[in-house]
Structures are given as structure tokens and as C-alpha cells.
Amino acid sequence: xxxxxxxxxxxxxxxxxxxxxxxxxxxxxxxxxxxxxxxxxxxxxxxxxxxxxxxxxxxxxxxxxxxxxxxxxxxxxxxxxxxxxxxxxxxxxxxxxxxxxxxxxxxxxxxxxxxxxxxxxxxxxxxxxxxxxxxxxxxxxxxxxxxxxxxxxxxxxxxxxxxxxxxxxxxxxxxxxxxxxxxxxxxxxxxxxxxxxxxxxxxxxxxxxxxxxxxxxxxxxxxxxxxxxxxxxxxxxxxxxxxxxxxxxxxxxxxxxxxxxxxxxxxxxxxxxxx
Amino acid sequence: xxxxxxxxxxxxxxxxxxxxxxxxxxxxxxxxxxxxxxxxxxxxxxxxxxxxxxxxxxxxxxxxxxxxxxxxxxxxxxxxxxxxxxxxxxxxxxxxxxxxxxxxxxxxxxxxxxxxxxxxxxxxxxxxxxxxxxxxxxxxxxxxxxxxxxxxxxxxxxxxxxxxxxxxxxxxxxxxxxxxxxxxxxxxxxxxxxxxxxxxxxxxxxxxxxxxxxxxxx
Numbered sequence: 228x229x230x231x232x233x234x235x236x237x238x239x240x241x242x243x244x245x246x247x248x249x250x251x252x253x254x255x256x257x258x259x260x261x262x263x264x265x266x267x268x269x270x271x272x273x274x275x276x277x278x279x280x281x282x283x284x285x286x287x288x289x290x291x292x293x294x295x296x297x298x299x300x301x302x303x304x305x306x307x308x309x310x311x312x313x314x315x316x317x318x319x320x321x322x323x324x325x326x327x328x329x330x331x332x333x334x335x336x337x338x339x340x341x342x343x344x345x346x347x348x349x350x351x352x353x354x355x356x357x358x359x360x361x362x363x364x365x366x367x368x369x370x371x372x373x374x375x376x377x378x379x380x381x382x383x384x385x386x387x388x389x390x391x392x393x394x395x396x397x398x399x400x401x402x403x404x405x406x407x408x409x410x411x412x413x414x415x416x417x418x419x420x421x422x423x424x425x426x427x428x429x430x431x432x433x434x435x436x437x438x439x440x441x442x443x444x445x446x447x448x449x450x451x452x453x454x455x456x457x458x459x460x461x462x463x464x465x466x467x468x469x470x471x472x473x474x475x476x477x478x479x480x481x482x483x484x485x486x487x488x489x490x491x492x493x494x495x496x497x498x499x500x501x502x
Numbered sequence: 503x504x505x506x507x508x509x510x511x512x513x514x515x516x517x518x519x520x521x522x523x524x525x526x527x528x529x530x531x532x533x534x535x536x537x538x539x540x541x542x543x544x545x546x547x548x549x550x551x552x553x554x555x556x557x558x559x560x561x562x563x564x565x566x567x568x569x570x571x572x573x574x575x576x577x578x579x580x581x582x583x584x585x586x587x588x589x590x591x592x593x594x595x596x597x598x599x600x601x602x603x604x605x606x607x608x609x610x611x612x613x614x615x616x617x618x619x620x621x622x623x624x625x626x627x628x629x630x631x632x633x634x635x636x637x638x639x640x641x642x643x644x645x646x647x648x649x650x651x652x653x654x655x656x657x658x659x660x661x662x663x664x665x666x667x668x669x670x671x672x673x674x675x676x677x678x679x680x681x682x683x684x685x686x687x688x689x690x691x692x693x694x695x696x697x698x699x700x701x702x703x704x705x706x707x708x709x710x711x712x713x714x715x716x717x718x719x720x
Contacts, residue, residue, distance in 0.1 A: 235692040235693065238692045238695050239677075242670065242677075244677060269703050270699050270703065273703050273706070279648045280561075281649060283566055284553075291545055291577060
């Protein structure tokens with residue numbers, strides 16, 4: 228039987244971890260020890276309070292996906308956390324993600340090519356002949372940028388150069404009407420007639436995808452912000468109305484109570500007078 | 503056994519899972535099948551334990567996103583190290599140990615005392631979804647405020663005391679299991695619990711929670 232306070236015994240008793248004999252001994256101690264009784268009561272209340280601390284309930288839906296066929300524990304693995312739990316807990320995210328990503332990439336690819344074709348800029352300047360495509364704001368017509376020959380320049384060479392440019396222009400114009408998407412993408416990227424490797428093209432497409440994604444994220448953020456502001460404003464208005472309603476109810480209740488009290492006093496007074 | 507609604511999903515008992523055929527698969531059976539290369543079995547274990555593990559990580563480090571990362575990393579490490587799991591301890595204890603180690607690493611990296619996420623305001627729109635017919639909005643707000651007060655008080659505890667209380671109070675581990683997990687004597691676990699509970703009681707009383715609240719009479 229513990230004759231002095233023992234915090235370990237107290238904790239064991241609190242969590243029902245004492246054997247029958249030890250528990251009985253501790254209860255005998257409790258009967259004579261106000262401090263331990265107070266501690267025990269406080270801790271029991273505290274335990275009830277601690278239950279209120281609940282963690283968030285995220286939609287985890289973690290799955291381990293093995294990236295190597297036939298591999299076993301210890302192999303390369305990835306854990307996926309789905310934003311929303313899939314209907315089948317073990318379904319791979321690739322099943323739905325890959326086609327969607329491919330379609331999106333293809334769509335952006337085609338859009339980029341079409342945009343490039345629609346914004347062809349042909350420039351003839353003192354530095355030679357160039358073709359640019361893209362979102363330039365002030366495309367200069369070829370006819371307006373033909374420079375006058377500088378003094379001392381051979382006119383015959385200049386005429387030959389102009390004729391050559393016109394020929395190449397014609398070729399480019401004819402080529403631009405062909406629906407050849409890769410060449411269009413090359414133009415979008417370089418601004419010249421230089422060819423681009425597959426890696427560069429892929430990089431460019433990825434850049435376009437990233438830009439598109441970034442733009443969509445910004446727009447989404449703006450819209451979400453707007454929704455949050457609207458909801459918040461509505462919430463404030465609703466709370467205000469609730470508070471006003473509660474105030475009115477409180478006033479009415481107070482008035483009713485006062486009337487009842489007055490009536491009761493009148494009845495009591497009348498009864499006494501009759502007696 | 504987890505005490506606060508963090509019971510492993512799909513399990514009538516912490517170490518059992520009822521299959522579609524009505525057969526129960528224990529953690530140990532699933533572990534054995536996983537070690538044989540059955541990924542689905544391991545994913546069943548993940549599904550069963552992800553919430554308790556997340557809850558443990560959240561309460562120890564106090565941040566939702568980081569707790570999610572710790573939870574994910576716990577299962578990755580467990581899967582990679584499954585070959586070394588000899589079964590001396592329960593699978594859940596092994597997971598808890600990995601989680602606590604990751605939390606300890608996280609706390610060390612942060613180089614500051616973890617602070618539980620406790621929003622300043624009480625969002626009635628959020629609360630509205632939690633309302634039950636028997637609970638008024640006032641009760642709900644009070645409960646949420648109490649929860650935040652508990653989170654703040656827990657965050658103020660030293661790591662050892664907080665971890666001991668979390669494992670005992672919210673995960674229902676025995677004193678011996680906690681001692682094994684924390685690599686300390688049984689008496690130390692009880693002392694940490696006593697000291698931690700004493701501090702919590704004082705903190706919550708100081709936060710305006712009356713003695714009635716702390717004795718469960720509120």
C-alpha cells in the first residue's frame with residue numbers, strides 16, 4: 228500500500244493499468260490524500276478535454292506503385308497521394324493521367340503551330356532577309372522596309388539581291404500554305420528558317436505547356452480569390468443578420484419575462500388582499 | 503489501438519481486415535504476403551494504417567502538409583525495409599517508430615519548436631459541415647475553440663512529453679510499447695506523462711478553461 232504520493236502509481240491508475248491489488252491499495256491511499264484526489268480528478272477531466280483535439284481528415288488514399296515489373300520489397304517504388312480517392316484504391320493514376328496529358332500536349336502543339344502560321348512576319352532590311360513568326364505586335368510589310376541603296380552601292384548587285392529575295396519570298400509563301408506542323412513549330416521557335424532538333428522542339432512544347440499551365444493557375448487563383456471574398460462577405464452578412472435576430476429574440480424574451488413577473492406579482496398581491 | 507476515430511480503415515480490429523469473402527487478414531498475414539512480393543497486400547496495410555500514421559505525424563509536428571509528407575515517406579520506407587522486418591514487434595509499432603524518427607528529423611530540420619496549426623478565427627462555414635442535429639452552432643464553436651486550445655497547449659510541451667501523451671492518449675499504446683518506441687524505461691514514460699499532463703492542465707486552466715471543463719463537467 229503506497230503511504231506517500233507516487234506519481235507513477237497515479238498515472239497507472241489513471242490509465243487503468245494497475246492490477247486489482249495495486250489498484251485497491253492506491254484507492255486506499257486516495258481516500259487519505261486530498262492532493263492525489265485533486266490530481267486524479269483534474270487529469271480525468273483533462274483526458275476528456277484532450278479528446279476534442281482531432282486532426283484534419285485529409286483524403287490521403289496513398290498507394291505504393293512499383294515501377295519495376297516483378298519487383299519485390301526493396302525495389303524502386305513511388306507513393307501516390309490522390310487529391311480524391313479513386314473508386315478502386317489500387318488503380319494506377321497513369322491509367323487516366325497519361326491520355327489526358329497526351330491530349331493536352333497535342334492540343335497545345337496544334338494551337339502553337341496554327342498561331343505561328345497566322346502570324347508570319349517577313350522582313351527585308353539592311354541586314355538581309357528574315358522571316359519571323361509569333362505574337363509580334365507590329366508586323367512590317369515587306370514592301371515598306373525595302374531600304375534605298377546606300378551611296379556607292381552597285382545597283383546591279385542590289386537589283387539581283389532584290390530579285391533573289393522576291394524569289395525566296397515566293398517559295399516561303401508557298402511553303403507556308405502547306406500543312407506541315409513541324410516546320411511551323413520550328414518557325415515559332417526560332418524566328419528564322421533554321422531547322423530545330425526534336426529535343427529543341429520538345430523543349431519548346433514543354434515551355435508552351437508550362438506557360439499555359441501557369442496562366443491557367445493564375446486565372447484559377449483569381450477566381451478562387453473572388454469566390455472566397457464573396458463567400459466571406461456573405462458570411463459576414465449572415466452573421467450580422469443572425470446577431471440582429473438573436474438580439475430581437477432576446478429583447479422579446481426579456482419583455483415577456485418582465486410581463487410575466489408583473490402578472491405574477493399582481494396575482495400574489497391580489498391573493499394576499501383577498502385573504 | 504487508436505482512440506480517437508483514427509481506427510484503421512477496413513478493419514474491425516486494428517490488426518485484422520475483413521475481406522470480401524468474410525475472411526480476416528491480420529497485419530502479420532498481409533506483411534508476409536507483401537514480403538513475398540504481393541504489392542496489393544502492402545497497399546491494404548497502407549489503406550489500413552494511413553490515417554493513424556497521419557494523425558500521429560500531425561499531432562507531433564503540427565502541420566498538415568508536412569504530416570502528409572511524413573505519412574507518405576513512412577510507407578515508402580516501410581516498403582523498402584520490409585525485408586528487414588523480423589516481426590519481433592507489431593507491424594503498427596514498427597510504423598510508429600519510423601514515423602517518430604521522421605518527425606524527429608523534421609523537427610531537427612526546422613530548428614524550432616513545432617507549432618500546431620491552429621487558425622486564429624473560427625470559420626462557421628467550415629463548422630457548418632460538421633454540425634450534427636444534436637449540436638448547436640454555439641456548441642460547435644466552443645468545441646473547435648477547445649480543440650485549438652488543446653493544440654496550442656500540446657505544442658508548448660517538450661517533445662518527449664508531447665510524444666508520450668500522444669501515443670498514450672490518442673493511439674492507446676501500452677506503457678511498455680511507448681517505452682520500447684522511445685527507448686526509455688517504463689518509469690520514465692510514466693514520469694513524462696505525469697509531468698506533461700500537469701503542464702497541460704495548468705495551461706488549459708490559464709487559457710480560460712475552468713476546472714469544470716477539465717473535470718469533464720462542462
